[in-house]
Amino acid sequence: MSLTDIEREYLSTQRLGRLATVGPKGDPQNNPVGFAYNAETGTIDIRGWNLAESRKYRNLRDNDQVAFVVDDLxxxxxxxxxxxxxxxxxxxxxxxxxxxxxDVIRIHPRVVFSWGIDPEAEGMTRRTIP
Known part of the structure; x- marks a missing residue:
């Protein structure tokens, strides 16, 4: 499992996240996206209308490193x-x-940060996924 039970539970209550990619000239792009945790693959799957034609999808050709954030008050x-x-x-x-x-963008987690979702943890936690 790439995400903890608490992280998966929190994500299941949210509908929108922000995906940051890097363009071919090194320019950042950050977009709101729909998503779902895929328990079968341990990934986060991004879906959207006409996704394969989007800049974020094309950005992955040159740089597959991404950041994805879901947060709320x-x-x-x-x-x-x-x-x-x-x-x-x-x-x-x-x-x-x-x-x-x-078409989907499938995110394979390497580092996960979380804050405010685990009553046992104070501040921000960071985990590296092997």
């Missing part, structure tokens, strides 16, 4: 933020879906 009184950041390698993939073949 659990409370404003008191102020409490929580979230998960995944850094790793991404690959374009095609998976079979309910309506046929579907």
């Amino acid at each position: 659990a409370s404003v009184q008191p102020w409490r933020v929580r979230g998960v950041e995944v850094r790793g390698r991404a690959e374009p993939a095609v998976v079979e879906g309910p309506q046929g073949a579907d």
Whole structure:
């Protein structure tokens, strides 16, 4: 398992994340994306309309390193933020879906940061995935 139970549980409550990729000239790009944790592959799968034609999908040809962040405000009184950041390698993939073949960006986690999601942990935690 690439993510802990607590990380997977938190991600299951969220619908939107932000995917950062690097363009061919080294320029960063950060986009809101829909996602799902894929327990079968231990990856985070990014889906979207016309994904294979998007710049983020094309960026993976030259640089497969990505960062993906999901966060939210659990409370404003008191102020409490929580979230998960995944850094790793991404690959374009095609998976079979309910309506046929579907393009996805599949993120293979290498480093995972989390904050505010585990009542036993204070501050930010960092794990490296072997």
